[in-house]
Amino acid sequence: xxxxxxxxxxxxxxxxxxxxxxxxxxxxxxxxxxxxxxxxxxxxxxxxxxxxxxxxxxxxxxxxxxxxxxxxxxxxxxxxxxxxxxxxxxxxxxxxxxxxxxxxxxxxxxxxxxxxxxxxxxxxxxxxxxxxxxxxxxxxxxxxxxxxxxxxxxxxxxxxxxxxxxxxxxxxxxxxxxxxxxxxxxxxxxxxxxxxxxxxxxxxxxxxxxxxxxxxxxxxxxxxxxxxxxxxxxxxxxxxxxxxxxxxxxxxxxxxxxxxxxxxxxxxxxxxx
Numbered sequence: 001x002x003x004x005x006x007x008x009x010x011x012x013x014x015x016x017x018x019x020x021x022x023x024x025x026x027x028x029x030x031x032x033x034x035x036x037x038x039x040x041x042x043x044x045x046x047x048x049x050x051x052x053x054x055x056x057x058x059x060x061x062x063x064x065x066x067x068x069x070x071x072x073x074x075x076x077x078x079x080x081x082x083x084x085x086x087x088x089x090x091x092x093x094x095x096x097x098x099x100x101x102x103x104x105x106x107x108x109x110x111x112x113x114x115x116x117x118x119x120x121x122x123x124x125x126x127x128x129x130x131x132x133x134x135x136x137x138x139x140x141x142x143x144x145x146x147x148x149x150x151x152x153x154x155x156x157x158x159x160x161x162x163x164x165x166x167x168x169x170x171x172x173x174x175x176x177x178x179x180x181x182x183x184x185x186x187x188x189x190x191x192x193x194x195x196x197x198x199x200x201x202x203x204x205x206x207x208x209x210x211x212x213x214x215x216x217x218x219x220x221x222x223x224x225x226x227x228x229x230x231x232x233x234x235x236x237x238x239x240x241x242x243x244x245x246x247x248x249x250x251x252x253x254x255x256x257x258x259x260x261x262x263x264x265x266x267x268x269x270x271x272x273x
Contacts, residue, residue, distance in 0.1 A: 066090040180214040203237035
């Protein structure tokens with residue numbers, strides 16, 4: 001994997017931390033045979049270090065260019081009102097550059113339509129991405145140490161406090177089996193913090209699980225189950241019925257693979273994307 005691919009994994013839609021985790025995990029589980037966890041994450045950390053250097057260099061150059069413009073205006077146009085106005089603007093921009101508001105724009109090449117495209121991010125985004133990479137590395141190494149191998153043991157992609165479930169029990173009036181409920185609980189852990197999109201997130205989950213026969217209940221019963229976990233939605237939104245083209249689809253696939261649910265159906269779905 002080259003530097004540009006890693007940059008796109010880390011900084012495309014950089015505000016979506018969950019999506020970045022999924023992309024890294026997808027890349028990790030399709031890495032070349034024999035590549036260690038340390039080697040895999042070394043590539044990512046090296047790219048983050050390089051882009052941090054580029055970011056700081058770009059910011060410093062912007063500051064120096066604006067300071068030079070101010071010096072030039074003071075020397076050559078000391079009494080010119082437009083020059084003074086320009087200097088105020090440059091000073092304001094220098095203050096912005098020194099803050100966390102500076103946005104770095106990285107040209108990435110041309111897309112399939114021949115259009116130049118960019119990645120853009122702030123210093124806080126770099127810190128967030130570095131944190132995601134470090135946490136995933138620690139989780140995978142911990143999983144490897146516990147199980148002896150990471151080949152058949154997918155790292156949990158949940159965040160926050162886990163919802164517990166006795167492995168032998170499941171809500172059989174709602175779910176097909178215990179693995180289906182474990183998938184649902186992982187999805188709840190993953191998307192519960194995003195309260196403003198609960199209706200869309202969990203309507204998607206209903207349609208996806210219903211289509212794969214992982215649940216056998218009405219939308220009302222499913223909503224009652226969500227309420228047991230303090231998730232309240234006013235309806236199952238039919239807009240989410242096209243679940244295979246939904247942005248949450250890749251996250252759902254990862255959870256299906258984690259719990260080894262209907263792998264043949266999931267693989268068929270993948271081949272038709």
